[in-house]
Amino acid sequence: MNDRHPPVRTAHDDRVAVVTLASANPLNPLADDLVVELLRIDADPAIRATVLTGSSKAFATGADVEAMAPLHYATAFRALGGGCELAMMCDVVVAAEDARFGQPEVVLGLVPGAGGTQRLPRAAGKSLVMQMCPTAAPIRAAEDPAFADE
Known part of the structure; x- marks a missing residue:
């Protein structure tokens, strides 16, 4: 530090x-x-x-992949968990319209950590999650019904 x-x-x-x-x-x-x-x-x-x-x-972007590069698999796996998961742990999320939420770890062949696969459908809905998790495509806050203006 x-x-x-x-x-x-x-x-x-x-x-x-x-x-x-x-x-x-x-x-x-x-x-x-x-x-x-x-x-x-x-x-x-x-x-x-x-x-x-x-x-x-x-x-927060999530895990510091550069810092994890020299680690062995078991150590690096414990370090995963990202900014999206951190936001989903909060009671209230206020995000800019262009804020992006995603599960980029799927590109590395990893399952989203820190409860991401359970919290994300509750927060964003199944349809958006089915776009995000298999493809690693992020969504903008404006696309998420939880953040959409009424």
């Missing part, structure tokens, strides 16, 4: 923790620091809500 640019920053506003994914990489690959910080916040009884946000370029 680069101390000058930590991958996760936390601020508090009264009883709300605001966690910002702030990697030096503007696409915000996920880092263990996020898990550590979220567990710390979860254990703090003074925190009643958490806002999780990313950079202006991306919320």
Whole structure:
């Protein structure tokens, strides 16, 4: 971790923790620091809500594939789980119209991790999931009925 640019920053506003994914990489690959910080916040009884946000370029791209390249399969497999799965774990998701959600790990022959195959149909509907998972084609927030304007 680069101390000058930590991958996760936390601020508090009264009883709300605001966690910002702030990697030096503007696409915000996920880092263990996020898990550590979220567990710390979860254990703090003074925190009643958490806002999780990313950079202006991306919320989170998911696993840092470059960092995983030298790992053995078993170690790399445990590290998978992506930005889409992270968003689906949230109670409320606010996304820009051009935000993209996807399961790109299927291109590597991997099953989406962190409950992605179960949460995604509930969030996006079966039709969109059948476009995303077999093809790795991302959808934009504007295409997802969960985000569509009424």
